[in-house]
Amino acid sequence: MLLQILLITIGLGALLGGGDLLVRGASALAKSLGVSTLVIGLTVVAFGTSAPELSINLLAALKGNTDISFGNIIGSNISNIGLIIGCAALISPLAVEGKIITRELPMMFLAALAALVMGSDAALRQYPSSYDRVDGIVYLLFFSVFIYYTTSEVLFRRKDDPFVSQAIKEHPTINFKSVILNVLLITAGLALLIYGGKLTVDNSVRFAEAIGISKAVIGLTIIAVGTSLPELVTSIMATVKGETDLAIGNVVGSNIFNILFVLGASSVVRPIAVPEGGQKDLIMMVILSALLLPLSVTQKNKIVRSEGIVLLIMYFGYTAFRVLI
Numbered sequence: 001m002l003l004q005i006l007l008i009t010i011g012l013g014a015l016l017g018g019g020d021l022l023v024r025g026a027s028a029l030a031k032s033l034g035v036s037t038l039v040i041g042l043t044v045v046a047f048g049t050s051a052p053e054l055s056i057n058l059l060a061a062l063k064g065n066t067d068i069s070f071g072n073i074i075g076s077n078i079s080n081i082g083l084i085i086g087c088a089a090l091i092s093p094l095a096v097e098g099k100i101i102t103r104e105l106p107m108m109f110l111a112a113l114a115a116l117v118m119g120s121d122a123a124l125r126q127y128p129s130s131y132d133r134v135d136g137i138v139y140l141l142f143f144s145v146f147i148y149y150t151t152s153e154v155l156f157r158r159k160d161d162p163f164v165s166q167a168i169k170e171h172p173t174i175n176f177k178s179v180i181l182n183v184l185l186i187t188a189g190l191a192l193l194i195y196g197g198k199l200t201v202d203n204s205v206r207f208a209e210a211i212g213i214s215k216a217v218i219g220l221t222i223i224a225v226g227t228s229l230p231e232l233v234t235s236i237m238a239t240v241k242g243e244t245d246l247a248i249g250n251v252v253g254s255n256i257f258n259i260l261f262v263l264g265a266s267s268v269v270r271p272i273a274v275p276e277g278g279q280k281d282l283i284m285m286v287i288l289s290a291l292l293l294p295l296s297v298t299q300k301n302k303i304v305r306s307e308g309i310v311l312l313i314m315y316f317g318y319t320a321f322r323v324l325i
Contacts, residue, residue: 007309011199012229015192018196020189021185021186039263051193056197056200070278073219081291089307093303094247106293108292111260112259112286114139130272140268182305204223217277234250295307295311
């Protein structure tokens, strides 16, 4: 069992390293080919922070371990709000930009609500609850609309958008001497993502079987937190630098990406059944997504430390409930 924990840790490390190499190599390659840093910030960097979740879920879906896919996606969204925003708010009150309140937060809530409704087949249609390929295609279509809307608005109206500026600052132009080196970085990043994903999925299944808990709970806890580390680091660093509005934007964008793209793509590869207890996870995700909006409009559009403590209590309390019961 200790060996499996070690291998899961190595797998998560490979996932995070692979995601970083992919972002750096792709950013540098795109820049050398004349692609603007604005477009790079909107596409490559946004994809890179969710690459670990995507790798885990596609590999888990291909292997038929859809419980891990479900737990990782929903667990990542729960930990992004409860753990990451909670921790960031403890460091400093988080200012929430108006655009996030009027657009991104409602989009995140609607995506979470859609996941709950589409995952409630047993209650609505008397079928086993799952996300089938049709659901996956619908998610991907919504994601395409979201990307088009966001990209076009930023390109034409929000060229000083703080989230894009942060993405560019976090991943500045990397002046590698050779395009070949950038291609090698991308290849190495993809290889690490595949290797890390396989290592994590295989050993998570063995670990769950060894200790007698469900694969969905493993995905909801260990894997979800592990694959959310890029968002955690980015949000805490933004908060320490005083750019607290970026901590919220990072989490909200990641949650939308996870549901619409990662869940959508995984469902197209293989239908994802909602495991036992999964409805509770979906409801918790919707509750946290809904709670974030009133927290953002109180205290002069800031999430203060006391509210961060509430989020942390909700996160750790729910995680303990799912592991122990």
